[in-house]
Amino acid sequence: xxxxxxxxxxxxxxxxxxxxxxxxxxxxxxxxxxxxxxxxxxxxxxxxxxxxxxxxxxxxxxxxxxxxxxxxxxxxxxxxxxxxxxxxxxxxxxxxxxxxxxxxxxxxxxxxxxxxxxxxxxxxxxxxxxxxxxxxxxxxxxxxxxxxxxxxxxxxxxxxxxxxxxxxxxxxxxxxxxxxxxxxxxxxxxxxxxxxxxxxxxxxxxxxxxxxxxxxxxxxxxxxxxxxxxxxxxxxxxxxxxxxxxxxxxxxxxxxxxxxxxxxxxxxxxxxxxxxxxxxxxxxxxxxxxxxxxxxxxxxxxxxxxxxxxxxxxxxxxxxxxxxxxxxxxxxxxxxxxxxxxxxxxxxxxxxxxxxxxxxxxxxxxxxxxxxxxxxxxxxxxxxxxxxxxxxxxxxxx
Amino acid sequence: xxxxxxxxxxxxxxxxxxxxxxxxxxxxxxxxxxxxxxxxxxxxxxxxxxxxxxxxxxxxxxxxxxxxxxxxxxxxxxxxxxxxxxxxxxxxxxxxxxxxxxxxxxxxxxxxxxxxxxxxxxxxxxxxxxxxxxxxxxxxxxxxxxxxxxxxxxxxxxxxxxxxxxxxxxxxxxxxxxxxxxxxxxxxxxxxxxxxxxxxxxxxxxxxxxxx
Numbered sequence: 001x002x003x004x005x006x007x008x009x010x011x012x013x014x015x016x017x018x019x020x021x022x023x024x025x026x027x028x029x030x031x032x033x034x035x036x037x038x039x040x041x042x043x044x045x046x047x048x049x050x051x052x053x054x055x056x057x058x059x060x061x062x063x064x065x066x067x068x069x070x071x072x073x074x075x076x077x078x079x080x081x082x083x084x085x086x087x088x089x090x091x092x093x094x095x096x097x098x099x100x101x102x103x104x105x106x107x108x109x110x111x112x113x114x115x116x117x118x119x120x121x122x123x124x125x126x127x128x129x130x131x132x133x134x135x136x137x138x139x140x141x142x143x144x145x146x147x148x149x150x151x152x153x154x155x156x157x158x159x160x161x162x163x164x165x166x167x168x169x170x171x172x173x174x175x176x177x178x179x180x181x182x183x184x185x186x187x188x189x190x191x192x193x194x195x196x197x198x199x200x201x202x203x204x205x206x207x208x209x210x211x212x213x214x215x216x217x218x219x220x221x222x223x224x225x226x227x228x229x230x231x232x233x234x235x236x237x238x239x240x241x242x243x244x245x246x247x248x249x250x251x252x253x254x255x256x257x258x259x260x261x262x263x264x265x266x267x268x269x270x271x272x273x274x275x276x277x278x279x280x281x282x283x284x285x286x287x288x289x290x291x292x293x294x295x296x297x298x299x300x301x302x303x304x305x306x307x308x309x310x311x312x313x314x315x316x317x318x319x320x321x322x323x324x325x326x327x328x329x330x331x332x333x334x335x336x337x338x339x340x341x342x343x344x345x346x347x348x349x350x351x352x353x354x355x356x357x358x359x360x361x362x363x364x365x366x367x368x369x370x371x372x373x374x375x376x377x378x379x380x381x382x383x384x385x386x387x388x389x390x391x392x393x394x395x396x397x398x
Numbered sequence: 399x400x401x402x403x404x405x406x407x408x409x410x411x412x413x414x415x416x417x418x419x420x421x422x423x424x425x426x427x428x429x430x431x432x433x434x435x436x437x438x439x440x441x442x443x444x445x446x447x448x449x450x451x452x453x454x455x456x457x458x459x460x461x462x463x464x465x466x467x468x469x470x471x472x473x474x475x476x477x478x479x480x481x482x483x484x485x486x487x488x489x490x491x492x493x494x495x496x497x498x499x500x501x502x503x504x505x506x507x508x509x510x511x512x513x514x515x516x517x518x519x520x521x522x523x524x525x526x527x528x529x530x531x532x533x534x535x536x537x538x539x540x541x542x543x544x545x546x547x548x549x550x551x552x553x554x555x556x557x558x559x560x561x562x563x564x565x566x567x568x569x570x571x572x573x574x575x576x577x578x579x580x581x582x583x584x585x586x587x588x589x590x591x592x593x594x595x596x597x598x599x600x601x602x603x604x605x606x607x608x609x610x
Contacts, residue, residue, distance in 0.1 A: 111458070111477065150591075152587075152591055154589070183479070184479030185479075186482065187482070187581065188480070255590050255593060257589060259479075273590075275459075275586070275591055277459075278459055278460075279587065280458040280459030280460070280477075281457070281477060281587065282586060282587065
């Protein structure tokens, strides 16, 4: 028995996940990001700096001195904590990546395991459209490198809505309105706006922008509707990000989504989510979080994303592009008694699982002895038999 | 296009089909079909299934969009986006009890039968009242059976006691819990992956809703 929502991961999935993670790490490194590892337990106070509702249900425990500790629920906050504590005297920008499991109490409707692997990259200390674009480009590059066909990255901006909602003149209903916006409960939005008697012109802008997506001239249309400098600036910023990502060759993967809004208190500008055919929930999400480092008393900006590795694996399965975990392992009956022979094969790059001579016949590929002759049966149906030299030759080992 | 329609045991509600028809979708093939079923008609694949299944299929990215009741959206709080109130299949979730309302007086903690335990718990907690939940599909019958003091259910499913000659199991509405209607929902990925198809569907539905 294991706790509800948790899971064991078995071969060959473990190998496939590791292959995915390795590819992601190489991509992150190719952009100059350095890996960080943080403890999975943090002071509850540290994680609570973001005032995220989902934290309320987080797993908590106490250390021997009575401090309240918490299992990390994401990596963005620990990375911000680490940067503020350890890198203040370093030149900016800072680039960090991680592959780490996060733990949240399991809830069936969230379709997420209680413990889930995230691979993410954070770029700290540059406040520009170019930095946002790098983050989106890196995400696209990761997904493309893995051969994931048909993925889409939706690009939106929190800044536009913050400005728009400010202009609606909602007072008490502001939080409820933003929550409905994040959930995309449009009927609820309409009723909140109706009850609060908000400005019709501003509301029309809201509806129109929520509808727009994808097309190139959508941005132009939204700009025309922008009624304040803040809104206009947010759109111009988004145009710049979009153009830079297109320059890097990922125009086809990009879609604009003005309805994209996340109710995470630390997002402040561009936000994005990646989707893949056959997987209903985002396989990655990210955005700009300029206020987050400030909560650790270091006023620098940040942008980053996290890939949900298990959902990415699912997407690759759907696309028939799961990376293989390595060479097929040859089961060598009698190999336990002939370690030198097994080593011949391993040195040449084959994986060999040595078995006792009397082991029941394992599935192919397999190798066993009949008298003095060796018999090799490969997974593709081909066979070879004879002396050890014949076997080596059949495997392409001189 | 892959669409899901919530329906209980019979065919999908004709109000929903009429609305879809006016929006430019051909629904003739669906009218005689009792769910659950998976149908291919023209270039559209239809899933006719219980509302919870339609929502699950949307969450998992198997459908471009689905139609389901607000009652289920409130109960299940699935990860879908609710794009449009279709303004059909309107109903009200109510709290109803027999006459006289024994629960209100006899017990500090009335027993409430419902098929919507989460929604019911939230409703009473939000108004500062404690209730004992009784998970019971045919909730209007629960008070008559003596296992509950009242029921939270859609108004049309109640056998209402509207006066002297009411049925023995009749219940009286004590309060409204939530207004419900059919909603168009999509999974989180639908917009990015099926944006154009979806925009077309939305446009058609909006136009036919405005005609009403």
